[in-house]
Amino acid sequence: MAKRIEIVIVDDNLGLLESLELYFREKGYEVAIADNGEAGLALIQARKPAVAIVDLRLPGMSGLALLKALKVEGIDCRTVVITAYQEMETTVQAIKLGAFDYLHKPIDIDALDAVIDKALSDIPETESIKVVDEGFKENTIVGRSHELKEIFKLIGLLSEVKTTVLIVGESGTGKELVARAIHYYSSSAGEPFIALNCSAIVENLIESELFGHEQGSFTGASETKKGKLEIAGGGTLFLDEISEIPLHLQAKLLRFIQEREFERVGGNQKIKFNARIIAATNRDLAQMVERGEFREDLYFRLKVFEISIPPLRKRKDDIPLLVEYLIKKINRTTGKRIQRISKAAITRFMEHDWPGNIRELENVLTRAVVLSKDDCLQESCVVNLLRRPPVDNPASFQLKSLSEMEAQHIAHVLDCCHGNISRAARILGITRPTLRNKIKSLDISSGDS
Ligand SMILES: Nc1ncnc2c1ncn2[C@@H]1O[C@H](COP(=O)(O)OP(=O)(O)OP(=O)(O)O)[C@@H](O)[C@H]1O
Numbered sequence: 001m002a003k004r005i006e007i008v009i010v011d012d013n014l015g016l017l018e019s020l021e022l023y024f025r026e027k028g029y030e031v032a033i034a035d036n037g038e039a040g041l042a043l044i045q046a047r048k049p050a051v052a053i054v055d056l057r058l059p060g061m062s063g064l065a066l067l068k069a070l071k072v073e074g075i076d077c078r079t080v081v082i083t084a085y086q087e088m089e090t091t092v093q094a095i096k097l098g099a100f101d102y103l104h105k106p107i108d109i110d111a112l113d114a115v116i117d118k119a120l121s122d123i124p125e126t127e128s129i130k131v132v133d134e135g136f137k138e139n140t141i142v143g144r145s146h147e148l149k150e151i152f153k154l155i156g157l158l159s160e161v162k163t164t165v166l167i168v169g170e171s172g173t174g175k176e177l178v179a180r181a182i183h184y185y186s187s188s189a190g191e192p193f194i195a196l197n198c199s200a201i202v203e204n205l206i207e208s209e210l211f212g213h214e215q216g217s218f219t220g221a222s223e224t225k226k227g228k229l230e231i232a233g234g235g236t237l238f239l240d241e242i243s244e245i246p247l248h249l250q251a252k253l254l255r256f257i258q259e260r261e262f263e264r265v266g267g268n269q270k271i272k273f274n275a276r277i278i279a280a281t282n283r284d285l286a287q288m289v290e291r292g293e294f295r296e297d298l299y300f301r302l303k304v305f306e307i308s309i310p311p312l313r314k315r316k317d318d319i320p321l322l323v324e325y326l327i328k329k330i331n332r333t334t335g336k337r338i339q340r341i342s343k344a345a346i347t348r349f350m351e352h353d354w355p356g357n358i359r360e361l362e363n364v365l366t367r368a369v370v371l372s373k374d375d376c377l378q379e380s381c382v383v384n385l386l387r388r389p390p391v392d393n394p395a396s397f398q399l400k401s402l403s404e405m406e407a408q409h410i411a412h413v414l415d416c417c418h419g420n421i422s423r424a425a426r427i428l429g430i431t432r433p434t435l436r437n438k439i440k441s442l443d444i445s446s447g448d449s
């Protein structure tokens with residue numbers, strides 16, 4: 001039989017103490033009680049319960065002193081403090097000392113239930129992976145899959161030869177990161193890395209952005225300006241989203257790649273081009289060539305060397321390492337200090353398909369880190385972020401009551417968990433007893449196991 005969840009209750013009001021003991025015991029919890037602070041602390045130290053309910057005003061060791069002792073010893077137990085209404089000051093102190101929540105006397109049993117449910121659904125899962133905040137290096141390509149190891153080798157080879165490279169891959173797979181790596185590992189690392197996103201500039205400005213212009217060459221060209229080709233010097237010109245370059249400019253681009261020299265718009269002086277071109281796309285250029293949307297000759301010029309970055313769903317082995325790396329990165333940018341991630345959360349990540357690839361993973365992790373209440377990233381923090389809202393056909397959209405929605409959602413989760421109550425409760429963020437109650441009251445059929 002699974003170990004029952006333990007609750008320790010510390011209160012000097014014996015009547016209240018006994019009725020709470022009875023109440024929680026009947027709900028299926030393992031309950032231990034103490035009527036003073038010292039005994040309460042000893043009990044919590046010895047039994048390490050999931051939750052402790054602690055009265056703040058106790059004879060001898062106060063509730064606050066007890067909380068302080070738990071904090072000093074690093075005992076991981078959710079404490080719900082009970083306080084008299086006037087004690088705002090102590091309540092604030094209690095929360096500062098790490099209390100999970102507080103309730104006022106006289107106790108409203110429904111409110112207590114809700115707080116305990118919340119505390120239990122938030123209990124750190126025991127199995128977790130430690131995030132070691134050492135050796136963080138920005139712009140690192142992280143991964144250990146076979147596919148990524150092959151890419152590491154290519155980066156090594158390409159850093160030695162200054163050939164044109166085409167990087168293809170879905171959005172968010174790390175195309176720009178790979179382009180930068182090729183540049184920074186090469187002997188031209190000291191030269192500029194210039195990125196131009198071909199989809200982000202107005203069509204009639206691309207030419208001037210790329211080639212630069214001479215003063216007065218068109219309305220608004222008040223002075224001579226260097227284009228990206230010139231600024232790139234002997235470094236790298238990264239042409240991102242190359243598929244978006246208009247057809248008429250493709251011819252010009254091709255010509256300059258072949259001749260390795262160009263002229264500024266409105267100028268006639270030939271300028272040498274010494275940089276390496278790395279182009280990237282998330283579209284199927286071969287198909288665009290077939291449809292006449294991209295020049296075949298330019299396509300072959302660019303794909304002298306092609307690197308294809310597989311989507312994350314095809315290299316899920318990379319997920320645990322990426323998660324660890326990205327959490328370190330996010331800790332730095334958000335100022336949070338997530339130190340562990342539960343294995344159950346990693347399992348969730350492994351099950352997800354990541355249509356937005358590593359960028360989506362980074363976004364989900366950022367939200368989870370911000371929402372996380374302690375230093376361990378729990379499964380409960382990530383499930384909702386991974387669930388996609390069902391795409392409702394507006395025509396079939398029905399207005400439903402909250403309880404209908406709740407019943408439907410619980411049934412769906414139970415279904416996905418093959419009727420496994422513990423798993424479903426964990427996903428729903430409620431305790432098993434609460435889930436059982438809901439199944440009964442909402443009349444949900446479940447394959448209870
Ligand atoms: N293997 C990896 N290790 C660590 N971080 C990564 C990795 N791959 C991608 N990233 C991070 O994911 C984010 C997206 O990467 P990047 O911008 O290079 O993708 P992209 O393929 O250029 O996407 P898009 O097509 O949307 O422009 C960046 O923050 C990048 O640092």
Ligand SMILES: [Mg+2]
Pocket residue numbers: 175176240
């Ligand atoms: Mg990009």
